[in-house]
Amino acid sequence: MRKVYNKIESIAGNVITVKADGIKYGELAEVTTSFGTSLADVIRLDGDTVSLQVYSGGRGVSTGDEVRFLGHPMQVSFSDNLMGRIFTGSGAPRDNGPELMENLIEIGGPSVNPAKRIIPRNMIRTGIPMIDVFNSLVESQKLPIFSVSGEPYNELLARIAMQAEVDMIILGGMGLKYDDYLFFKDTLEAGGALSRTTFFVHTAADPIVECLLVPDISLAVAEKFALKGKKVLVLLTDMTNFADAMKEIAITQEQVPSNRGYPGDLYSQLASRYEKAVDFEGAGSITILGVTTMPGDDVTHPVPDNTGYITEGQYYLKNGRIEPFGSLSRLKQQVNGVTREDHRALMDGMIKLYAAYLEAMEKKSMGFRMSDWDTKLLKYGIVFEAEMMDLSVNIPLEGALDKGWEIMSDCFSPEETGLKTDLVKKFWPSK
Amino acid sequence: MAVSKGKVIGVNGNMVTVQVEDVVSMNEVAYIEVGGKRLKAEVIRIKGNKAELQVFEITSGIGIGDIVTFTEGMLSVELGPGLLGQIFDGLQNPLPKLAEECGFFLERGVYLGALSTEIKWDFTPVAKVGDQVEKGDTLGTVPEGIFTHRIMVPFNYKDKYTIKKITSAGSYGIKEVIAEVEDSKGKVTEITMSFHWPVKRPIANYVERLRPVKPMVTKIRLVDTFFPVALGGTYCIPGPFGAGKTVLQQVTSRNADVDIVIIAACGERAGEVVETLKEFPELIDPKTGKSLMERTIIICNTSSMPVAAREASVYTAVTLAEYYREMGLNILLLADSTSRWAQAMREMSGRLEEIPGEEAFPAYLESTIAGFYERAGRVRLKDGSEGSVTIGGTVSPAGGNFEEPVTQATLKVVGAFHGLSRERSDARKYPAIHPLDSWSKYTGVLDVERTETARAIIFRGNEVEQMMKVVGEEGTSINDYVTYLKGDFIDAVYLQQNSFDPVDNAVTTERQDHIFGIIIDVITSQLDLDTKENARSWFNQLRQKFLDYNGSEWENDIFKSLEKEIRAMIEEKKLGVDENFQASKSAEEA
Ligand SMILES: Nc1ncnc2c1ncn2[C@@H]1O[C@H](COP(=O)(O)OP(=O)(O)O)[C@@H](O)[C@H]1O
Numbered sequence A: 001m002r003k004v005y006n007k008i009e010s011i012a013g014n015v016i017t018v019k020a021d022g023i024k025y026g027e028l029a030e031v032t033t034s035f036g037t038s039l040a041d042v043i044r045l046d047g048d049t050v051s052l053q054v055y056s057g058g059r060g061v062s063t064g065d066e067v068r069f070l071g072h073p074m075q076v077s078f079s080d081n082l083m084g085r086i087f088t089g090s091g092a093p094r095d096n097g098p099e100l101m102e103n104l105i106e107i108g109g110p111s112v113n114p115a116k117r118i119i120p121r122n123m124i125r126t127g128i129p130m131i132d133v134f135n136s137l138v139e140s141q142k143l144p145i146f147s148v149s150g151e152p153y154n155e156l157l158a159r160i161a162m163q164a165e166v167d168m169i170i171l172g173g174m175g176l177k178y179d180d181y182l183f184f185k186d187t188l189e190a191g192g193a194l195s196r197t198t199f200f201v202h203t204a205a206d207p208i209v210e211c212l213l214v215p216d217i218s219l220a221v222a223e224k225f226a227l228k229g230k231k232v233l234v235l236l237t238d239m240t241n242f243a244d245a246m247k248e249i250a251i252t253q254e255q256v257p258s259n260r261g262y263p264g265d266l267y268s269q270l271a272s273r274y275e276k277a278v279d280f281e282g283a284g285s286i287t288i289l290g291v292t293t294m295p296g297d298d299v300t301h302p303v304p305d306n307t308g309y310i311t312e313g314q315y316y317l318k319n320g321r322i323e324p325f326g327s328l329s330r331l332k333q334q335v336n337g338v339t340r341e342d343h344r345a346l347m348d349g350m351i352k353l354y355a356a357y358l359e360a361m362e363k364k365s366m367g368f369r370m371s372d373w374d375t376k377l378l379k380y381g382i383v384f385e386a387e388m389m390d391l392s393v394n395i396p397l398e399g400a401l402d403k404g405w406e407i408m409s410d411c412f413s414p415e416e417t418g419l420k421t422d423l424v425k426k427f428w429p430s431k
Numbered sequence B: 001m002a003v004s005k006g007k008v009i010g011v012n013g014n015m016v017t018v019q020v021e022d023v024v025s026m027n028e029v030a031y032i033e034v035g036g037k038r039l040k041a042e043v044i045r046i047k048g049n050k051a052e053l054q055v056f057e058i059t060s061g062i063g064i065g066d067i068v069t070f071t072e073g074m075l076s077v078e079l080g081p082g083l084l085g086q087i088f089d090g091l092q093n094p095l096p097k098l099a100e101e102c103g104f105f106l107e108r109g110v111y112l113g114a115l116s117t118e119i120k121w122d123f124t125p126v127a128k129v130g131d132q133v134e135k136g137d138t139l140g141t142v143p144e145g146i147f148t149h150r151i152m153v154p155f156n157y158k159d160k161y162t163i164k165k166i167t168s169a170g171s172y173g174i175k176e177v178i179a180e181v182e183d184s185k186g187k188v189t190e191i192t193m194s195f196h197w198p199v200k201r202p203i204a205n206y207v208e209r210l211r212p213v214k215p216m217v218t219k220i221r222l223v224d225t226f227f228p229v230a231l232g233g234t235y236c237i238p239g240p241f242g243a244g245k246t247v248l249q250q251v252t253s254r255n256a257d258v259d260i261v262i263i264a265a266c267g268e269r270a271g272e273v274v275e276t277l278k279e280f281p282e283l284i285d286p287k288t289g290k291s292l293m294e295r296t297i298i299i300c301n302t303s304s305m306p307v308a309a310r311e312a313s314v315y316t317a318v319t320l321a322e323y324y325r326e327m328g329l330n331i332l333l334l335a336d337s338t339s340r341w342a343q344a345m346r347e348m349s350g351r352l353e354e355i356p357g358e359e360a361f362p363a364y365l366e367s368t369i370a371g372f373y374e375r376a377g378r379v380r381l382k383d384g385s386e387g388s389v390t391i392g393g394t395v396s397p398a399g400g401n402f403e404e405p406v407t408q409a410t411l412k413v414v415g416a417f418h419g420l421s422r423e424r425s426d427a428r429k430y431p432a433i434h435p436l437d438s439w440s441k442y443t444g445v446l447d448v449e450r451t452e453t454a455r456a457i458i459f460r461g462n463e464v465e466q467m468m469k470v471v472g473e474e475g476t477s478i479n480d481y482v483t484y485l486k487g488d489f490i491d492a493v494y495l496q497q498n499s500f501d502p503v504d505n506a507v508t509t510e511r512q513d514h515i516f517g518i519i520i521d522v523i524t525s526q527l528d529l530d531t532k533e534n535a536r537s538w539f540n541q542l543r544q545k546f547l548d549y550n551g552s553e554w555e556n557d558i559f560k561s562l563e564k565e566i567r568a569m570i571e572e573k574k575l576g577v578d579e580n581f582q583a584s585k586s587a588e589e590a
């Protein structure tokens, strides 16, 4: 029988302290208050003073409440029964289904030995030309969508999840609006993907500490499925909320902030989650697609900034479109050389012309004279935006490449495109 | 003095407070016993009988009262033959071996020997019985790949010694005794081929430090010609994410004209190391005909690996570099990213509740960065040979803004600054080293007069470009417009270089010198271009040819015929020496 403590020494923010012996760092406890029972974990040991972070928060906790140590760190049940289920950040059911207790695994485990990693090699097809053609997504990649509130980033996430050929989807929601949570649920259900999806959802109304647990619990489950050979796609939205939860907690614990109030270990904290993305040789894989909203559309804000240093590129979603500039898939070159021979050349060529279009637009707005070439570019830019960049476009890669040639031939002569002669011979549409 | 013991009395993140019974020293290594495992830690503060330790592992599961054993040794690495070609973590754990033992994950508390005890090395004695020796003196040599590895008197031997015994030529493992030496007090000790050295102590058995005056060729035109690095020098590459820091270091690690390259993957993506790790064994070093891996050591402590070990990793790397320098070799250490190392210091400093400096970095940030780069240098050894350690570190400034503590502290101590610009990388102008903001204090591979000429044109061309943004092409004179095109031409065909092109990715100094001659010819000539339209199309044509020329194999037929065409194009338009250029030059001289 585990010892129960009835005297809470201090309560500050979400952190309580008790005097206790034989407690381990990281150990889990149950705190029973008049509002119910919450989990808590040990975040500091100082002699016999144990500091615990209460998952449901410090609000309403009284000094006479009961603390019972469980003798193990935070765990989650892992089995196929997770499929189709919805949980909170601390793993409690939020779908009226039964609580799962079998086969408990620890969360936040060690990282993969770099020597065991392999070079990523499989493209994930999404049907979105701005991804498939210009910044291919690769299995085991970690990649966030950089965006601002109001943009359809969750729609984009749901759509990629639906079209990607993966075995399992794990959705980690942090500070998710209830409507968005329902949107994901309905979309996945309508697409028939719900039965291969597990949700760990922290909504904006839930206690802040639970927000912190979402990535770890989602990725721990993903890792186990991947080791069993499954291709797992983990969706994390919105990682800025995760970072803000860390900030809030760090400040209440009086840690010295480094940059705009964020703790000095923001980079390491984010990295330890994103680096869980992996392709296990001989087993499955974890691909992480995140959402990072940028306060003030500012990419130099600490959250997108630190994220960009960690992830393998980003999709920059602005005005309902994935912008070719600002977006980057660092792994694209691992896969786009073997799709179709014109893929790379077309990608480079079309982007260069689009950049030239933007320059022409700028010249036009400054009132400078438009040359014939400028006029051609203006036409091209408009067609490119409508037929490639618009998110409603949904075609397979090959179709998108064909469309690319079509657009170019509508706007330019072959030599104006700067594309190699042998490719032009083979792919230029005959009119 | 007995080894001290202690008990855990506090845990906070990766910092553990220990009550000690006996003597402990700063930076001493200790092991915390938890659940049948021993977790490595380092003393970072001592207060009375309390020692604060940073733990090199995840600390979950540690409890009050857990036993701590101190080792009397500081954090050190094992030195000896067999380091080359290996992949270590920040504490010199061989990662492939760890994988064999533990599988996919980095299990904590498993520490393996850095050097294989099974490999036999062909030892040839150099010293003889009766010789007087001291630390760092060569006792014999073994071939390690293409190098002659000196087996030296361990660097922690502080006395003068007489050789009592030295083994004959033959095959020995690193733990076998190869010599016996007697110190001044008559005490005899046995010497093997490997020994330990603390990573935070510079190795300095050389006679004198020399100025870094010889260029370290990188085969990157922009670097070698405009912002050179010297053997034994230091340089930094700050830049926002995605600007090309890692790619730049990757190409340098392949092409740099040095003997050994040590890559310290410090707190960045694991995936990037994997590329090097998988590719290097397959890539042949043109200089030696052997795989690149044979001249490379990778220290890999990527972003999700324990942060205290990340702090140690750059020291591990530089210690191995200094060790090989003692053999008269030239070593290049590439650290990606020094900001992650600085952040590791910041995390620890926060836990120690030290008074924070700017952006919460510790007050000793500057002196620590300076101390690290100080370990680079070109030296003369006792036997007259020379060796060098060159250090190049990337910096990842928050928000891409160079006005931050790590960039600023680094700029104070390095000899060259390769600042990457977001603007250039967005425009896919690689390498995105900013040609106007960057600088180097070292001597380049080409003569200064010509490089200054080119620099002046780039500068002036940029001015015209900025002006044109306001007044448009219409408002720009043809002379200015041509200057702008000349600057743009240098940029397109010389500054920019395609790292993924089989030929263009590495350009020898001979070739740099040769093509730079043609460029100088273009930019210093008055050209017969009467309209902007003509000027633009002529330069477009010239550029296209030049890019093909850059992509053709040195001195093959295509190369030669393209060069002929290029020279013919220039001759056709050349009217004499550019007046603008002369005017600006005499103005400068005045
Ligand atoms: N020299 C180069 N040539 C071509 N592409 C480059 C070059 N340098 C960088 N890139 C592109 O930019 C991406 C990011 O480069 P990387 O070196 O990883 O940036 P950083 O380390 O500064 O974040 C690469 O994946 C590649 O697509």
Ligand SMILES: [Mg+2]
Residues within 6 Å of the ligand: B245, B246, B247, B268, B336
């Ligand atoms: Mg990098």
